[in-house]
Amino acid sequence: MVDVAADLSSFSFETGLTEDEEKLLYLRGRAAGLAFCGCAHALYLCKLIRSLRRVLRSPTAQTDSVASGDLCVGILGLGHMGKQLLLSLLEMTDIKPSHIKVSTRRPETAEFVQTGVECFFDNRRLATWADVLFLCCLPSHLPKVGGDLHCRLSKHCLVYSVTSAVPVTRLAELLGHNFIIKPQYEVVGGDTADLWLSCTDLSAALKDSLLIEASCPLTMSGAITLSPNWVCAVLYSLLNICTSASLPSSDALSLINGLFKEKWTHTVQLNAQSFISSAYASSLRGDEPFPWISLTDAQTKETPLLRFLSSNKSVQQCISVAYKSLLETPVSLDSSL
Structure with missing residues (x-):
């Protein structure tokens, strides 16, 4: 039998990257860096809010129910970024799984039920429950999501958009809400592969002090910047x-x-x-x-x-x-x- 792939180098597993393919390797590093920074900054926000709420609910603090109890975190969308964020919250914070809920179009396929995280498909229910709500849906889904959430978000619910390419002003219009954070990242230069390509395992990467330092807001390195408006x-x-x-x-x-x-x-x-x-x-x-x-x-x-x-x-x-x-x-x- 003739091997029809014998002379096709692209079918050979030992040929490695071509010169042209190596020039595009920075795109993989860029994607890994943006995913790392997105999760790291979201985790930082949750940890910071939890630290504040712990003080607010102390016996000496006089507060109402808004700041009492544990932090309730909602994730809307369980695609690549939604899953990465959920795993990071479970492994890198002490937020109880029972205080994390996910709304996804296919809850029956969710892999996290055994952890105690509740998964369902009800964006409105998630909006009325969460203290912090992470938007991890596709930009094309935002009009429908906006219709679900509009006028149902508590004024005190902090919406954090992981969805790219949609400015915060548009999000505010779609949601009828102004308590929204939308990080604005910018890639400066293309040589990010050396630093960020080590982020193949995000959980391990989030424990790497060098990567954490590179993602520091206001002093970021690795050819990715974050607008100071985020801080x-x-x-x-x-x-x-x-x-x-x-x-x-x-x-x-x-x-x-x-x-x-x-x-x-x-x-x-x-x-x-x-x-x-x-x-x-x-x-x-x-x-x-x-x-x-x-x-x-x-x-x-x-x-x-x-x-x-x-x-x-x-x-x-x-x-x-x-x-x-x-x-x-x-x-x-x-x-x-």
């Missing part, structure tokens, strides 16, 4: 959580600064003027909550916080150090937390 949106989201709990502005600042207390220097502190205009800050009493901040505005406009961060290198460095420290913190074995 602003994260900090404003913490402020809104305090406002949801009717926390006085002075206490809110104290708690948020406390999340970074081991990294701040004595000269670095967030104050009211860091978040809001000087005129508004001067009229805000310490026993009054901060106003609710639109995260859509925080990511599309120049804010006091963006100006503060952009002009203060020491603050940028402190935030990067705090990011690495929180991501590298081992998962707590105390189920009561």
Whole structure:
């Protein structure tokens, strides 16, 4: 019998990559880097919010039910990024599986039922339950998803969009909601393969201190950058959580600064003027909550916080150090937390 593939090098498993194929290898590195950064930044946000909520629900804190109890995390969409995010949450945080729910079009095929994560196909149910809702659906599904979620999201539900190519202003319009974070990544240059190609196992990669350092917001390396507006949106989201709990502005600042207390220097502190205009800050009493901040505005406009961060290198460095420290913190074995 004649081997019809004998002279076809593309069918030979030992030929390796051609010169032209090697030129495209950076695309694989780029995809791996974006997936890593997407999961790492989502994990950081969840850990930061959990740290704040733990303080808010302490016996000495006077809060309402918005900030009480454990963090409820919803994932809408269980494609590649949805699965990666779910595995990362289960392995890299101490969020209980019972406090993670997934809405997917094919829940019967979900592989995570045995972990205790509930999977179903009901976007509206997920929207009314979650404290943090990750959008991991395809851009083409967003009009339908927006119809499901519109007017059903609690004002206090933080929506985090992993969906690419859809700006935060469009998401706000589709969802009728302004408590949304949409990371804006940019690839600068094509040579990302050397660093990010090691991310074949995302769970292992998320424990790699070099990769964590490369993904630090404000100081990212590896030819991938993240808009500084993302950091602003994260900090404003913490402020809104305090406002949801009717926390006085002075206490809110104290708690948020406390999340970074081991990294701040004595000269670095967030104050009211860091978040809001000087005129508004001067009229805000310490026993009054901060106003609710639109995260859509925080990511599309120049804010006091963006100006503060952009002009203060020491603050940028402190935030990067705090990011690495929180991501590298081992998962707590105390189920009561």
